Amino acid sequence: MADTKTVAPKEGALERSWNWLTETQIWKSVFRHNAPITDRNRVLVVLSNVFLHLHPVRIRKSGVRLRYTWCMGGLSFFLFLTLTFTGVLLMFYYRPTLEYAYTDIVGLREHVPLGIMREMHRWGAHAMVITVWLHMFRVFMTGSYKPPREFNWNVGVIMLVLTLLLSFTGYLLPWDQLAIWAITVGSNMARATPFLGYEGPGASLLALGDVQLIHAADDARFALLGGTFVGEGALLRFYVLHCVGLPLAIAVLMAVHFWRVRKDGGISGPL
Amino acid sequence: MDAIKEFFNFFADPRVFFLLTTGAFVFAVWRRDLFVKPSVGYGLQIFLVLFFGLGLLDENFRLIIGKPDNVPIVGLIFLLLFFTWYSMRQAVLNDQRIANAEPVAEKVEEDRVWVWPDLVYIELICLVLCSVVLIVWSIVLKAPLEQPANAAATPNPSKAPWYFLGLQEMLVYFDPWLAGVVLPSLIIVGLMAIPYIDTNPKGNGYYTFKERKAEITIFLFGFVVLWSSLIVLGTFLRGPNWNFFGPFEYWDIHKLEALTNVNLSEYIWLRGLGVGMPSHWLFRELPGILLVSFYVFGLPVVFARTVFKRYYEKLGPARFYVTAFLFLSMLSLPVKMLARWLFNLKYVVAIGELFFNI
Numbered sequence: 001m002a003d004t005k006t007v008a009p010k011e012g013a014l015e016r017s018w019n020w021l022t023e024t025q026i027w028k029s030v031f032r033h034n035a036p037i038t039d040r041n042r043v044l045v046v047l048s049n050v051f052l053h054l055h056p057v058r059i060r061k062s063g064v065r066l067r068y069t070w071c072m073g074g075l076s077f078f079l080f081l082t083l084t085f086t087g088v089l090l091m092f093y094y095r096p097t098l099e100y101a102y103t104d105i106v107g108l109r110e111h112v113p114l115g116i117m118r119e120m121h122r123w124g125a126h127a128m129v130i131t132v133w134l135h136m137f138r139v140f141m142t143g144s145y146k147p148p149r150e151f152n153w154n155v156g157v158i159m160l161v162l163t164l165l166l167s168f169t170g171y172l173l174p175w176d177q178l179a180i181w182a183i184t185v186g187s188n189m190a191r192a193t194p195f196l197g198y199e200g201p202g203a204s205l206l207a208l209g210d211v212q213l214i215h216a217a218d219d220a221r222f223a224l225l226g227g228t229f230v231g232e233g234a235l236l237r238f239y240v241l242h243c244v245g246l247p248l249a250i251a252v253l254m255a256v257h258f259w260r261v262r263k264d265g266g267i268s269g270p271l
Numbered sequence: 272m273d274a275i276k277e278f279f280n281f282f283a284d285p286r287v288f289f290l291l292t293t294g295a296f297v298f299a300v301w302r303r304d305l306f307v308k309p310s311v312g313y314g315l316q317i318f319l320v321l322f323f324g325l326g327l328l329d330e331n332f333r334l335i336i337g338k339p340d341n342v343p344i345v346g347l348i349f350l351l352l353f354f355t356w357y358s359m360r361q362a363v364l365n366d367q368r369i370a371n372a373e374p375v376a377e378k379v380e381e382d383r384v385w386v387w388p389d390l391v392y393i394e395l396i397c398l399v400l401c402s403v404v405l406i407v408w409s410i411v412l413k414a415p416l417e418q419p420a421n422a423a424a425t426p427n428p429s430k431a432p433w434y435f436l437g438l439q440e441m442l443v444y445f446d447p448w449l450a451g452v453v454l455p456s457l458i459i460v461g462l463m464a465i466p467y468i469d470t471n472p473k474g475n476g477y478y479t480f481k482e483r484k485a486e487i488t489i490f491l492f493g494f495v496v497l498w499s500s501l502i503v504l505g506t507f508l509r510g511p512n513w514n515f516f517g518p519f520e521y522w523d524i525h526k527l528e529a530l531t532n533v534n535l536s537e538y539i540w541l542r543g544l545g546v547g548m549p550s551h552w553l554f555r556e557l558p559g560i561l562l563v564s565f566y567v568f569g570l571p572v573v574f575a576r577t578v579f580k581r582y583y584e585k586l587g588p589a590r591f592y593v594t595a596f597l598f599l600s601m602l603s604l605p606v607k608m609l610a611r612w613l614f615n616l617k618y619v620v621a622i623g624e625l626f627f628n629i
Contacts, residue, residue: 061380119409126343141358143474150466180420186431189451201627268476
């Protein structure tokens with residue numbers, strides 16, 4: 001590095017060890033620049049860090065204001081990361097079968113001293129639903145969906161739906177009364193899908209002679225639950241969607257979302 | 272004390288609750304100069320704190336508010352009211368600047384600052400605060416775990432997760448195929464259509480109300496009044512058998528509410544003409560089918576020719592008719608609510624034979 005060191009003008013024990021540390025090969029292999037207190041290093045810190053480089057190097061002043069952003073998008077992302085972390089820990093203790101699902105949750109509650117992972121996961125999920133809604137609310141109120149950001153608004157709407165689906169699929173997993181009846185009430189709607197649900201308008205028109213094409217064991221609700229009621233099939237299906245399918249989908253869309261924020265000119269502001 | 276509880280129970284009745292929310296919303300938008308005053312904003316928050324704080328002294332109130340999964344909705348009420356007030360406040364302040372030919376607040380601050388440290392430290396503080404809130408919340412409140420799943424014991428009421436309770440509340444007025452499938456799909460489609468049907472180039476990247484009156488009013492009505500207030504209604508004010516219960520009312524499973532809802536076809540053939548119901552469903556439901564067809568297909572044309580002619584010319588036919596369809600779909604809920612409350616109307620079109628009821 002060509003520029004001069006700006007840290008530690010006087011030499012105490014602390015400064016000496018700091019200087020020694022930052023000169024080691026290990027440190028230098030990780031951090032390619034000095035402390036970000038000069039303009040040059042403020043650029044480098046953002047550009048040379050894969051996480052920070054989601055940001056631009058410089059940003060309009062109005063765009064860093066909490067009164068403009070409410071930080072709701074950032075908090076949604078942070079809550080997603082928290083949920084991923086706590087979720088992975090919960091997966092160590094949880095088996096998605098009728099035999100074990102409920103008892104594993106009881107075990108988690110009874111046998112883990114001071115455990116709050118399940119609480120953090122549940123309350124974090126509720127909080128994420130709220131922050132995502134408020135993020136959409138803020139984006140609408142600032143007109144930030146307007147050109148050139150129309151497509152990114154759409155990506156956001158899909159992620160909003162995925163957030164709700166993630167929360168909905170997770171709701172079943174404790175396999176208690178609260179869980180199965182909430183999912184029963186929610187998934188009963190699929191029964192009424194026009195044409196594709198066996199109690200939906202038009203489904204009875206789909207028939208070959210006397211043979212009904214749409215019935216309780218092949219309609220939209222069956223596809224959702226993997227059965228005609230909320231049972232073992234539904235538990236496994238919701239578990240796989242909750243832990244693998246939906247998180248992967250939303251992670252991909254997040255990448256698109258963040259990338260498009262940058263490509264569409266960074267955070268919105270008056271033209 | 273009981274008189275005060277009775278007072279709030281009365282205002283929580285779905286009809287009063289919804290009309291009151293709508294009224295408050297209209298007032299907040301119409302007299303936004305008053306609504307955005309700091310005293311009003313803080314006053315509303317203090318009122319909520321007092322309402323929930325004192326309400327918790329009541330056992331029935333505590334039972335429903337204190338349910339662990341209902342706690343986020345209490346938070347949502349505070350946050351939503353705050354942010355509605357806060358965004359409207361910034362919009363009004365910016366509108367004043369525009370009226371005085373001054374640049375909006377966001378324009379004044381268009382200079383660039385360093386992401387490190389100016390943005391990164393804000394993110395760090397938000398992240399730390401969020402973690403603290405989440406951890407404290409998790410320590411104080413245990414995640415709920417009820418009896419093991421039992422397909423034979425249906426709880427009464429059976430409720431969907433809280434974020435879907437607005438949709439479940441719609442089931443009072445519409446059949447599942449509309450309330451649970453078609454209208455939610457239209458909400459998603461409608462949200463995605465917003466950037467393409469809103470051709471107003473103004474208000475991009477800053478808070479303003481005056482430059483986007485119609486857009487903001489419609490969105491706030493849909494999000495705050497319909498979606499969010501129905502969630503609150505469905506969570507806190509619906510008890511056994513999906514009957515209405517005031518916040519300070521005991522959830523009596525034997526509470527009876529007279530169901531005297533009448534279909535439009537019965538109104539016409541039995542009460543109006545007194546000739547008995549026609550046997551074929553097509554003929555029987557023809558008036559309702561015509562009425563719904565007019566609402567969906569005719570009304571947009573009437574709008575285009577009369578009251579919203581200016582919008583029709585500005586948006587062009589494709590955008591205008593998509594907008595009109597989505598707007599009327601959204602309004603179908605309050606329309607059906609009013610029809611229910613005023614005329615006990617059950618279905619406009621009732622073709623039970625095909626599961627086709629509107």
